[in-house]
Amino acid sequence: MAPLRTQQLAERMAELARATAAPRSVEQVLEDVTSTARELIPGADTVGVLLVAKGGTFESLAGTSELPHTLDEIQMKYNEGPCVQAALNEQILRTDDFRTEPRWSQYSAAAVEHGVLSGLSVKLYTAERTAGALNMFGSQPNAFDAEDETIGAVLAAHAAAAILASREGEQLKSAMSTRDRIGQAKGIIMERYGVDEVRAFEMLKQLSQDSNTKLADVAQRVIDTRSGT
Known part of the structure; x- marks a missing residue:
């Protein structure tokens, strides 16, 4: 060249x-x-x-x-x-x-x-x-x-x-968004049912398995129930 x-x-x-x-x-x-x-x-x-x-x-x-x-x-x-x-x-x-x-x-x-x-x-x-x-x-x-x-x-x-x-x-943005949603849902479950963080996450995972739904989607549903949507 x-x-x-x-x-x-x-x-x-x-x-x-x-x-x-x-x-x-x-x-x-x-x-x-x-x-x-x-x-x-x-x-x-x-x-x-x-x-x-x-x-x-x-x-x-x-x-x-x-x-x-x-x-x-x-x-x-x-x-x-x-x-x-x-x-x-x-x-x-x-x-x-x-x-x-x-x-x-x-x-x-x-x-x-x-x-x-x-x-x-x-x-x-x-x-x-x-x-x-x-x-x-x-x-x-x-x-x-x-x-x-x-x-x-x-x-x-x-x-x-x-x-x-x-x-x-x-x-990376998607992963961070998923993490934030799961964290928010755990907080809602902890407050609602009086459980610790570990138990709240186990409850989310169980819901995900029982409904055959992605964990992030289950977390969003939990958030939606609190916001009334």
């Missing part, structure tokens, strides 16, 4: 890392990633991120224009295309000219109709139940090269890390 492009990539990755340290949504982080890809990869006229869940649902995120979302919808309609394949299987997929691309005939024809001749898709390593890809599209043939693949891989790794960090944060 040319020294100038290497320096630009290093500077932008440092900026992205600093931005990620502040409280920001996944959408905001991904928007930074897609705009950076468009800035550093000359052939990328538009960029987006596709997330695909195991159930077949998908999210088209952080597009630098509406075109990536349109192309994602086309791929999900035909169940074929580089973004889907990169998200689910391949690490990097590059198309130099969709007019002669044999791998995804229906999608390729649609991409050409929308003025897209080149594509570069890089897998995001997100989570067990969700796959993803960073996708770049060019209006000219042969818009991407090996250096672009390297830059895309670096940016995709950053995007994947941001998604995983966000999910871990959401899981």
